[in-house]
Amino acid sequence: MNFTINEHSYEAELDNRTSLLDLLRNHLGFTGTKKGCDQGACGACTVLVDGERINSCLALAVQYQGRAITTIEGVGTAGEMHALQRAFVEHDGFQCGYCTPGQICSAIGMADEIKRGVPSAVTEHVAAHNIDFSNEEIRERMSGNLCRCGAYNGIVEAVRETFAEELAS
């Protein structure tokens, strides 16, 4: 099977039961994507597929051939971290760092959802074109990404600083 990950092409001989998460971690060495529950409850395995965030543990790898998969290794460039990664370090948006790649990939997908006007449970007007990048919107939309160390405040600060600025410019 052939996969496109972080703009590169990869071949893998796979058991049909293999999840996208296990493909990444066990077969291709993209260990930045984390396994926290393997049942879609923690968000640690979040990756971007064609720009949208998904739980890679709930995805069968075989279904993702020919799609553009982005993992934490593809966020930022070899020489420079993504602004959100720098903001996570600055605002201490993690402690152990295990949920962090999932939080970062999820936040990137989430920011795009806000820009596209996708409403959430706390959006006041469902048809609003300009959704506020408020702390409440961030918290609601990031609630699928668990952090047991409790770095939530730092994560929200890092996400808001990065994307609110980007949205304003």
Place this chain on the structure above:
Amino acid sequence: MSIIMDVMKTAVRLAPGSWLPGGTPDPLMNKHGLIGKPASRIDGPLKVQGKARFAAEVSLPGLVYASLLYSTIARGRIATLETAEAEAAPGVALVMTYRNAPRMAPPPLMMSAPKAAGASGLPIMQDAEIRWNGQPVALVLAQTQEQADHAVSLIRVTYAVAPAVTSFDAAKAKARTPENILGEPSSIEIGDAEKALKDAAFKVDLIYRTPRHNHNAIELHAATVAWNGDQLTVHDATQMVNGTAWTLAQVFGVKEEQVRVLSPYVGGGFGGKGLGDHQILAIAASRLSGRPVRILLSREGVYRVVGGRTTTEQRVALGAKPDGTLAALIHTGVAATPTRNVCPEQFSFPARHLYAANAIKVAQQVTDMDMLANIFMRAPGESVGTYALECAIDELAEAMQLDPIELRRRIEPEKDPTSGTPFSSRHLVEAYRHGAERFGWDRRDPTPRSRREGEWLIGMGCATATYPYYRMPGGAARIRLTADGRAIVQMASHEMGMGTATVQAQHAAERLGLEYEKVSFEYGDTSLPSGTLAGGSSQTASIAAAIIAVSEVLTKELLKLAGNDSPLAGLKPDEVEARDGGLCHVDEPGRFESYVSILKRAHRDELVCEAEAPQPFEMWKYSMHSYGAQFCEVRVNAVTGEIRVSRFLGSFDCGRILNAKTATSQFKGGIIMGLGLALSEETLFDERSGRIMNPSLAEYHVPVHMDVPAIEVIWTDIPDPHSPLGAHGIGEIGITGVGAAVANAVYNATGKRIRELPITLDKLL
């Protein structure tokens, strides 16, 4: 406790403080250079780029994957066991059961020896006996995880069921008093507390219940293991590398030096990442198959084989005199435990040290249940003990029509109420004052249900946080000072998110007078000098003490090396201090020579020194604890009972804070786990079958982004003159007091006292 220990403790208590190691305050405790700075984490860039390599991410040639099958009964024997189909399944390299598992000694029970790390001391896959519901009965190794998981599903087991004690109520009826509770007396009585309670002008006498909890670190428990002859390498996720190595050596009958444990990154521990059955089974399977093995427990697997916090039933009775001081303080109760276990959930510890009372009675009992061994979970005991005690204080204050902070001020003790030893550093009243001011406590109306916005009832509550200061004996540190003026500090310690390497690099740089960038801290590997476990909030002080010890040796060695041609010639170690990348005379800064120059003149590439930390006698001499005042505001929906924490502030007194950024995160992390304890977390244990019924993150509710408001954290920053750096560990205190602060706020909002955790909406309707 042995007579020798008792005699030693008494001798230390009577000795002048200055005689003890570290008896004079650490000169760095008041220095405001690198210590206290909000430095970002050294390993931050690695973690945000997904480059930090965790235990299940180490790749080895020929690696096979493990999967476990768990028992479905609590007590009995395996009657039949069919493995042929699994053995024949594609990719399978080994099916291991009690029939073919290598003979292994049971892991020595924690605290039975300095490095013993066993949680239960039970034999592991050595016989047909079943001792808890969820015990591993078979392990499969296969080429892929999918193949291993599938093969496990092909194993057929039947059991001969034996009667099991799985009901806490039934076990409680036969509760017993253990010999001791983590080395402390199981019960203490000062005066006749029951009589004093009876005669008191104001009194409360209440029962509180707390459920089981699981740590739920997001990283699943994992190990990648390999044998090379009799040499064993374990890439582990652990809070105790040295304890794990020593204990594995006993289990497999090899020497401690033949076991190397590496654990550079741990994806959350909270007490739960120690030595469990899973590492031992993976190592046994690796020996049997001759292949390197990776075991990564499923989330359900973590619940089956790694215990957590246990359920408690606690009585708190307080009797007060008309002047608001305590005539009686009683805190007794029972925690659910299996027979062989060292985690008794020491909920009675806070009441031993927090408040003055004429008569005190504390007593703790345990049970003999057929269940998975409890494992320490963040502030074991103190987290749920403060819930009961601090709710009762709030109830007493109300009965006396006294502000609960004022009540606590009136019962502030002058010395430790049960041991009689002086406090090393205690500024709880001050923490309350700062916190109350900052939180706006004066805006609280003591009458419940007096503040309402639409459907929402709003209330405020507070509670005391407390956790002991511990420093573990037995740690050693090494410093490699190189000819280019860099220092590498090494100690086999742990990083689960506390910021260990960052904070100790800050410390060592300040201690050695080096720039922060020129110091690195290496840890997480038993090939380094032996460290102590990351538990009991002890690691920071334990490492700091070892670094102080080795710095003293380094100074001596440098002075020897400097010789007579140095401006430092003839000076003794106590006449010099480290500064600007070298040593200088304390009073004549001009008499200076840099490390680079000393090493260069001596034609040395490096100078390597190693030293062990002194025994933690300060813990015997003084009553050493951290404190805090937790403040909470909740909004409770009058229609649905939904509870939302709208504001939270923690005001802490934990000695000197070493890194403002990482410390803030640790305090907040504790508080957030406390919010889970207060409102949503509960491991559901089926009292009929002894089985955990919600072994997943979908059914065990940890706090998520939406549950957590912006939390504020402040601290006194007053150094403890009797601890290294004036600091206390802060990993656990954050969770203490939170349950009570929330419960007291819920009462203030609704007029309902909830005396059983978690405070879910059904209990408010």
